[in-house]
Amino acid sequence: MTALETAAEPREIHRLDYRPPTFWVDSVALEFDLGEEGTVVTARLSLRRNDEVAEGPLELDGEELETLSVAVDGRVLGQGEYTIEGERLTIPDLPARCELETKVRIHPESNTQLSGLYLSSGNFCTQCEAEGFRRITWFLDRPDVMATYTVAIRADKQRYPVLLSNGNRVGERDLGDGRHEVRWEDPFVKPSYLFALVAGQLASHAGDFTTVSGRTVRCEIWVEAHNLDKCDHALRSLQAAMRWDEEQFGREYDLDLYMIVAVDDFNMGAMENKGLNIFNSKFVLARPDTATDDDYEGVEGVVAHEYFHNWTGNRVTCRDWFQLTLKEGLTVFRDQRFSADMGSEPVKRIEDVAMLRLRQYAEDAGPMAHPIRPESYISMDNFYTATVYEKGSEVIRMVDTLLGRDGFRRGMDLYFERHDGQAVTCDDFRAAMADANGRDLAQFERWYTQAGTPRLVATGRFDAAAGTYSLTLRQECPTGQREEDFRALHMPIRMGLIGPDGADQPLGFEGEAAAGAPTERVLELTEREQTFVFAGLTAEPVPSLARGLSAPVLLELEEDEQRLAFRLAHDSDAFNRWDAGQRLFGAAILAGAAALARGDEFQVSKGLVEAFRAVVTDPSLDGSMRSLAMALPSELELAQRMEIVDPDALHRARRAVRRALAEGTRTELAALWERAKPSGAYSNDRASIDRRREANVALAYLSCLESPEWTAAVAAHFDGADNMTDSQAALATLCQLDVPDRQRALEAFYAKWKGDPLVLDKWFTLQATSVLPGAPTRVAALAHHPDFTWRNPNRVRSVVGAFAMANHSGFHSADGSGYTLVADAVIELQGANPQLASRLAGSFNHYKRYDQHRQQAMRGALERIAAVDGLSKDVYEIVHRALA
Ligand code: 0A1
Ligand code: ZN
Numbered sequence: 001m002t003a004l005e006t007a008a009e010p011r012e013i014h015r016l017d018y019r020p021p022t023f024w025v026d027s028v029a030l031e032f033d034l035g036e037e038g039t040v041v042t043a044r045l046s047l048r049r050n051d052e053v054a055e056g057p058l059e060l061d062g063e064e065l066e067t068l069s070v071a072v073d074g075r076v077l078g079q080g081e082y083t084i085e086g087e088r089l090t091i092p093d094l095p096a097r098c099e100l101e102t103k104v105r106i107h108p109e110s111n112t113q114l115s116g117l118y119l120s121s122g123n124f125c126t127q128c129e130a131e132g133f134r135r136i137t138w139f140l141d142r143p144d145v146m147a148t149y150t151v152a153i154r155a156d157k158q159r160y161p162v163l164l165s166n167g168n169r170v171g172e173r174d175l176g177d178g179r180h181e182v183r184w185e186d187p188f189v190k191p192s193y194l195f196a197l198v199a200g201q202l203a204s205h206a207g208d209f210t211t212v213s214g215r216t217v218r219c220e221i222w223v224e225a226h227n228l229d230k231c232d233h234a235l236r237s238l239q240a241a242m243r244w245d246e247e248q249f250g251r252e253y254d255l256d257l258y259m260i261v262a263v264d265d266f267n268m269g270a271m272e273n274k275g276l277n278i279f280n281s282k283f284v285l286a287r288p289d290t291a292t293d294d295d296y297e298g299v300e301g302v303v304a305h306e307y308f309h310n311w312t313g314n315r316v317t318c319r320d321w322f323q324l325t326l327k328e329g330l331t332v333f334r335d336q337r338f339s340a341d342m343g344s345e346p347v348k349r350i351e352d353v354a355m356l357r358l359r360q361y362a363e364d365a366g367p368m369a370h371p372i373r374p375e376s377y378i379s380m381d382n383f384y385t386a387t388v389y390e391k392g393s394e395v396i397r398m399v400d401t402l403l404g405r406d407g408f409r410r411g412m413d414l415y416f417e418r419h420d421g422q423a424v425t426c427d428d429f430r431a432a433m434a435d436a437n438g439r440d441l442a443q444f445e446r447w448y449t450q451a452g453t454p455r456l457v458a459t460g461r462f463d464a465a466a467g468t469y470s471l472t473l474r475q476e477c478p479t480g481q482r483e484e485d486f487r488a489l490h491m492p493i494r495m496g497l498i499g500p501d502g503a504d505q506p507l508g509f510e511g512e513a514a515a516g517a518p519t520e521r522v523l524e525l526t527e528r529e530q531t532f533v534f535a536g537l538t539a540e541p542v543p544s545l546a547r548g549l550s551a552p553v554l555l556e557l558e559e560d561e562q563r564l565a566f567r568l569a570h571d572s573d574a575f576n577r578w579d580a581g582q583r584l585f586g587a588a589i590l591a592g593a594a595a596l597a598r599g600d601e602f603q604v605s606k607g608l609v610e611a612f613r614a615v616v617t618d619p620s621l622d623g624s625m626r627s628l629a630m631a632l633p634s635e636l637e638l639a640q641r642m643e644i645v646d647p648d649a650l651h652r653a654r655r656a657v658r659r660a661l662a663e664g665t666r667t668e669l670a671a672l673w674e675r676a677k678p679s680g681a682y683s684n685d686r687a688s689i690d691r692r693r694e695a696n697v698a699l700a701y702l703s704c705l706e707s708p709e710w711t712a713a714v715a716a717h718f719d720g721a722d723n724m725t726d727s728q729a730a731l732a733t734l735c736q737l738d739v740p741d742r743q744r745a746l747e748a749f750y751a752k753w754k755g756d757p758l759v760l761d762k763w764f765t766l767q768a769t770s771v772l773p774g775a776p777t778r779v780a781a782l783a784h785h786p787d788f789t790w791r792n793p794n795r796v797r798s799v800v801g802a803f804a805m806a807n808h809s810g811f812h813s814a815d816g817s818g819y820t821l822v823a824d825a826v827i828e829l830q831g832a833n834p835q836l837a838s839r840l841a842g843s844f845n846h847y848k849r850y851d852q853h854r855q856q857a858m859r860g861a862l863e864r865i866a867a868v869d870g871l872s873k874d875v876y877e878i879v880h881r882a883l884a
Contacts, residue, residue, distance in 0.1 A: 010873035014376045015322040021140050022056035023047045023094075025147040030137070034108075034124055034155040034199055039117065040068070042103045043137040045147075049096040057092040058100075061134035061141040063116070068103040089138050102138045111135075112791065112832040115381075120265035121224065123200025124160070125278055127271060130321055130380040133192035143191040144319045144423040151184045155199050162222070164198040164259060166190070166274045186274055188254065189421055191317050196273030198222070198261045205231035209239050209253070212246045217253050221284060222261040230285035233296055234260060234303050241304035244338050249412055251311045260284060260303070264757055267793050267835045268384065270302050272309035279306070282758055282794060288682050290759050292725040293689045300342060305335040316416065319423045321380045325372040325448075326426045328384075329392020333400070336393060343686070346574035347624045353549045353575070354628075356394065358637050360386035361554070364453040365479050365640065366845040367881040373426050373448040378877040381835045387451075394552040395447045399430075401492040401522060401550055402444075403437050410436040443490040443526060452478025454489060456553040462540040468510060469497060469537050473545075474529040475553075491551035493523040494573075497534060497541035502570030504544075510535045519572075522550065542566060547573040559583065565611040568629075578629050584611060585657065586633045590641060592653030597646050604657055609664035616668045616698075623676060623690030627697040632658060635808035645850045647812035651771065655704075662701040672698040673713075682723040689725075696729035703733045715741040728762055735770040760787060761798035768802040775810025776817035779803045783825070790828060793836050800825045804843035811843070812850065816857035819844070823861035826875060827868055834872035841865060841878045859883070 024047070031042040047058065067084060070077045072094065082091045091100075111118035116135025117126050126136070134141040151165040157180040167186030174180050204220040205228055211217060219238050221231040238258065245251040260277045262284035270279040283302040286295055312334065313327035340348040363369065363386050370383070372392040377383050400408040411433035418432055426448055434441040455476040462469050473493065477486035496504045496519055507521045508514035514536030523532055542563060546555050559567075559580075564587075567580035588608050595602035615621070615629045635654055639645045662669060676695035682688070699717060702710040714737075718730035731749055734742045746767065753759035764787075768779050782788060782799050789795055804811050804822045811818040822843050830837035847858035865871070866879045 010378045010876055012376050012378050015320070015374065018320050018322075020050055020053055021142065021145055022053050023049055023058050023140065025140055025145050027148045027150075029150045029152075030195075031152045032154065032197060034153065034160060036109055038105050039108055039124075040103060040105050041137045042101065043139070045100045045139070047094065047098050047100055049094075057090050058094050059140075060089040060091075060102075060138040061087060061131070062089055062104070062138040063087050063131075063135045064106065065135075065138065066105040067138070068105060069101075071101045073098050074101075087134070104137055106136060113835070114265055114267050114793070114833060115835070117197065118265075120263040121200075122159075123202065123263070124155075124198065125200075125261065125263050126195065126197045126273075127267070127278065128195050128273070129193040129271060130324075130384075131193075133195055136195075139192050141192050142320065143193060143317050146189040146191050146317070146421070146423060148189055149184075149186045149195060151186075151197065152181055153184075153197060153199060154179055154181045159201070160199040162198070162200060162202045164196075164222070164261065164276055166194070166196055166276050167255060168257060188274060188315070190274050190314060191423065194272070194274045194314055194317075196271070196276040196278055198276065198278065201225075202261065203228055204259075205235060207235050207239065209242050209258075211242070211252045213252060215252075215256070217242070217255070218257050220257070220259045222259060223281070223284065224262075227262065227281070227285050230287045230290065233286045233291075234284045234299055237300040237303040238307060240300075240342065241307040241338060244304070244341065245308060245311070245334075248337070248341075249311070249334075249409065251416075253310065254315070258307075260306075264794070265792055267833070270306050272306040272313055274310070274314050277306045279303075280794065282761075285758060288684065288723045290724055290753075290756060292728050293684070293692060295724070296684065297339065297343070301335050301339050304338045305331055308334040308338070311416065315421065316419045317423045319425050321377075321383070322373055322375075323425050324380075324383060325388045325392035325395075326424065326429055328389045329372060329394075329396050330429070332389050332393035333396040344622070344624060346578075347622075347628065349548055349575050350578050350625075350628050352390070352393075353579075354637075356386070356390045356549075356552065358634065360390045360552075361453050362636075362640055362846065363387050364391070364451065367884065368842065368845060368878070369451040369478075369480055371447075371449050371451045379834075379838070379874040381874055382838055382877050391552055394549075398447070398492055398551055399433055399441075399444070401494065402490075402524070403433065403439065407437045407439075408433070441490075443488075446487055446489050450478075450481070450486065450489070452481040454478050454486075454491075454553045456491075456493075456546070456551070456555050458543065458545055458555065458557040460543050462537070464540070467535060467537050469534045469541055469543075470531055471495075471534070471543060472529065472531045473523070473525060475525065475527075476556075488526060488528045489551075491525045491553065493525060493545060494520065494547040494550040495523060496520045496544045496547065496572065497537070498544055498567070498570055498572075499541055500539050502566075504572050505534075505537060505541050507534055508536045509533065520547070544571050544573060544576050546576075548575045549579075561587070561605065561607050561611075565607060565614075568611055569614055574625065578625075581611070581615065581629050582633050584608065586638055586641070589632065589638055589650070589654045589657050592656060593638075593642070593646060593649040596652050597649040602653070602656070604660035604664070608657075609661060612661045613665045613668055616665050616672055623687075623692075623694035627693040630694075630697050630701070636806070639808060639846075639849070642849075645812075645846075647809050647850070647854075648814070651809040658701065659704045662704040666702065666705065669698045669702050673702065677717070678720065678722075678726060692723075692725050692729075696726065696733075700729070700733045703737060706737070711737060711739050711741060715745065718745050724759070724762075728766070731763075732766050732769075735766045736772065738772055754787065757792070757794070761794050764788070764795065764798040765802040765806075768799050769807045769810075771807060771809050775803070775807055776813050776815075776821050779807075779810070779818075780821055783821075790832065793833065796825070796829070796836060796840075800840055804840060812854060814853070816854070816860075819857050819861040823864055826865050830865075830868065830872050830875045831870070834874040837872065838874035838878045841875050841882075845878075845882050847882070 026046040029044040033040040108117040115132040153163040163182035165184035170185045171183040202222045203225040204222045206220045209217045255275045262281040266280035312330045414436040415432035457474045459472045477483045499505045504519035506514045506517040508517035510533040564580045564584040571577040592602045676691045714733050721727035826837050826841045844858045
């Protein structure tokens with residue numbers, strides 16, 4: 001590497017380099033003069049030198065700011081009194097307390113990054129997490145600097161009648177020149193990443209919430225007027241979340257107003273700005289004819305997530321961005337528990353684990369592997385990951401399992417008692433949990449320092465003469481991590497032993513009386529290897545381990561088809577029943593893929609078909625559970641388990657298994673469809689949702705028979721649908737079939753929904769995920785469709801993202817055209833929207849696991865991206881990690 005290239009490398013930031021700031025900001029007064037050709041921002045900061053850091057200049061962060069003036073205590077500073085170098089403004093000599101006023105001009109109208117202040121559908125909005133506030137004004141843009149804010153927003157009254165910011169609205173006045181001003185005040189200290197501003201033509205759907213102490217909180221959902229009839233579910237979800245947090249955690253909302261604003265152009269799901277959440281409209285708008293049952297659940301979960309941040313994130317925030325999982329892992333855990341309470345606990349757990357295994361386990365096994373508390377980053381935006389969020393939540397879940405529900409609550413109470421109004425660390429959280437319960441969680445810290453998914457190898461031995469069963473559990477180093485770095489983790493393993501009759505056996509440890517022993521236990525592992533001996537058993541039991549996935553590990557336990565089928569039928573833990581089925585179907589598909597790769601034929605076993613039949617007909621399963629149990633593991637998930645991924649063989653094997661299961665159980669599937677298919681008008685009660693799920697999964701299987709009869713049934717289901725769940729499911733099924741009805745239905749759907757961006761996203765996605773031959777060509781055509789735009793992240797994700805992440809065989813087309821398409825998209829986007837581009841660039845993270853030919857093609861794609869002049873640091877980080 002030449003010196004020049006080294007100099008251009010973006011800087012890496014390390015967790016252990018944390019230093020407190022030289023100054024605190026006690027209060028901030030902001031004034032916005034919003035304009036269509038530039039906005040002027042005036043910021044007055046009350047500064048106070050940090051006594052712990054006696055020396056050092058004031059250093060402020062700023063990005064793409066045109067600095068108009070800098071003044072201290074009312075005196076404008078001359079050029080020599082401060083310096084601006086790159087993204088830093090330095091003032092060397094300042095009194096211990098002073099007021100700094102800066103005036104800058106920014107250009108929201110040309111902000112395509114969607115970070116800082118930008119325009120979406122002609123309305124102003126902000127996104128400041130993680131480091132977007134510095135794109136608005138000069139600031140100590142770091143989460144440990146917490147201040148109170150007052151905000152004055154001035155704008156044209158006609159074009160921007162609604163002006164919102166955090167906290168309470170404290171005044172409005174007409175400025176006389178067609179402009180008006182609204183003032184806001186947020187009494188709670190907050191870090192800059194929670195600042196928000198919205199200005200535009202919006203209308204609100206509102207309701208009240210009475211808190212446990214009797215205060216009335218006004219809840220407002222702000223949208224474009226034509227979407228007002230799609231807000232009620234979000235409002236109800238918010239009210240339910242408010243009640244739940246009071247009941248479960250004793251947390252009451254603190255302001256008199258809670259606002260949610262929906263915007264169409266947003267890089268992520270939603271943002272928890274204090275009192276003024278800003279959401280991707282995908283997680284607000286829902287009406288039965290435009291949103292599926294899953295979309296409804298998504299809205300409920302995300303609304304709750306952002307609401308729960310008010311305590312876990314806002315009132316108690318992160319000291320630095322390495323601590324992100326402090327707020328995110330904890331808040332995901334809280335929203336998962338909330339959703340479980342609102343619906344079905346096992347269903348929610350299965351959905352969450354399926355996602356964890358698909359996304360997070362993959363991340364853990366690739367170049368982006370990092371502990372839930374990362375050690376370094378180039379761009380923080382790249383660390384809003386499945387690891388920080390979903391694995392972070394699993395780590396909190398383990399604390400909950402270890403301490404029990406009451407112990408966990410005691411820990412939370414102490415955490416809030418100690419740290420309300422502070423910016424703290426993951427260690428502070430762990431200390432509160434430990435102290436409130438008199439427990440030692442020192443070893444538990446390793447979950448925060450070690451990357452990768454640990455393997456847990458289980459072996460069991462039954463001694464018939466002694467009536468004992470010895471279970472040995474051994475922790476193994478995660479794939480891709482160094483053996484010398486791996487140290488035993490503290491993990492809870494919830495388990496049972498199933499007797500031959502399918503009933504859980506009493507789990508008496510050797511030396512204990514078996515009578516009265518519990519039938520389920522949580523084993524606490526702290527060593528690399530531990531053996532547990534259970535006594536009093538009269539027959540060899542079948543172990544059911546890590547129930548509910550009690551620790552985020554890869555469980556390795558040898559189980560043949562018969563044993564898995566037995567657990568699928570009998571495991572008393574609903575999650576493990578599902579998991580047994582996934583292992584059973586997964587093993588069959590992988591064996592099939594291996595056979596096809598060798599050029600051999602393969603047959604689906606009778607046992608597999610019988611196990612599947614039992615699921616289709618089991619009267620004890622509800623429809624959601626049945627549909628989950630019937631779903632085969634995805635190609636993407638199975639690819640993680642192949643030595644060298646052969647996407648073609650995998651695809652053919654999965655298809656063949658699917659078809660064989662459909663053929664083997666066609667009578668039962670048809671009966672299921674008959675029983676569950678739509679009858680009467682749409683309703684969104686749980687029983688109806690369950691029925692839609694099982695009906696749609698049954699019909700999708702039947703469509704694999706490729707018979708005119710069932711294709712016609714799918715088409716008729718599409719034509720007759722009175723709700724988006726059925727409409728989308730039927731269209732998704734048609735999109736996988738090479739039949740004339742596919743095109744007809746796509747055209748009808750487009751004609752009906754072309755004016756609704758979120759529904760149109762579905763239309764794009766269903767086509768981008770079709771596995772019919774020629775996928776890359778079809779996707780390239782979609783990217784040229786008049787309704788496609790690179791400027792809307794949802795649209796880009798619905799086409800390019802869906803193709804790269806959810807069309808395994810298409811993306812990995814042997815001719816490499818899928819790779820070219822995605823690399824072109826990354827290059828197209830990286831300047832305008834680096835965050836979105838770097839997410840897409842992650843599609844190549846696993847190239848080393850594929851055959852030589854594909855490896856080379858993917859490597860070529862990565863190198864082409866790496867060679868782009870002035871590559872954004874977000875994309876740089878992803879691509880360079882992958883290529884390393
Ligand atoms: N804190 C939000 C996620 C979020 C993060 C970054 C964003 O912009 C780069 C936007 C949202 C949450 O957890 O919901
Ligand atoms: Zn969050």
